[in-house]
Amino acid sequence: MERRDVTGTVVAAPTDRRTTPSDAGSGAEFTAIDGRPSILERYADRVTEPERFPAVARPIPPRRRRDRRGRGIRGTLLPPDVPAYATRGDRFDDLVLDAVEHLDHRWSTELADVEFAVEDVPPVAVTDDEIPLAHYQPAGGKGRSGTPRRIVVYRRPIEARAVDSEDLAELVLDAIIHEMAEMMGVDPAVIDPEGHGWGDEE
Structure with missing residues (x-):
């Protein structure tokens, strides 16, 4: 259907076509409708050509890793630095450090050059239930090639004797006191007057 203005002149019908954002990137513009300015004309003073239709990146969330049989997320549930991740050996080492710290308050000078170590079991076979809980090694050699005095605590023999965690801590302390003596x-009673160190440790 033709449209005429007030003077009777035929005018073109307004188009309703709009460009898409992809068209705008190629130089196309929104067409005016019914004599109204296009969107680009209205906002030309606010937007530069490259910014007319900026690309919007929608991050895709990564897939949760699952094992091949679909039994759940693979990997550790707890990071290594949390207490629940500590191994039995780690906890035992902490008990040894606690015992040394307790004794160092009284014997810091005597322990200044003593090295403490933890081993799982004694290095040599023993018989008749004479399994040592700890061992004192005197200094060996001189100069840089020498070895310092050393007290080695054996973890598994002590753990085998302990009935609970409190008893385990007491046994560790007693073993170290015995070797210090x-x-x-x-006498062990001199090392710790509080009453530790003179039990039936072999």
Whole structure:
């Protein structure tokens, strides 16, 4: 259907075509409708050509890793630095450090050059239930090639004797006191007057 203005002149019908964002990137513009300015004309002073239709990136969430049989997420449930991840050996090492710290308050000078270590079991076979809980090794050699005095605590024999965690801590302390007494040539009661160190440790 033709459209005429007030003077009777035929005018073109307004188009309703709009360009898409992809068209705009190629130089096309929105066409005016019914004499109204296009969107680009209205906002030309606010938007530069490259910014007319910026690309919007929608991040895709990564897929949760599952094992091949669909039994759940693969990987550790707890990071290594949390307490629940500590191994039995780690906890035992902490008990040894606690015992040394307790004794160092009284014997810091005597323990200044003593090295403490933890091993799972004694290095040599023993018989008749004479399994040591710890062992004192005197210093060996001189100079840089020498070895310092050393007290080695054996984890598994102590754990085998302990009835609970509190008893385990007491046994660790007693074993170290016993070896310190041997190192210093004194009675265990001298090392720890609080009452530790003179049990039935072999």
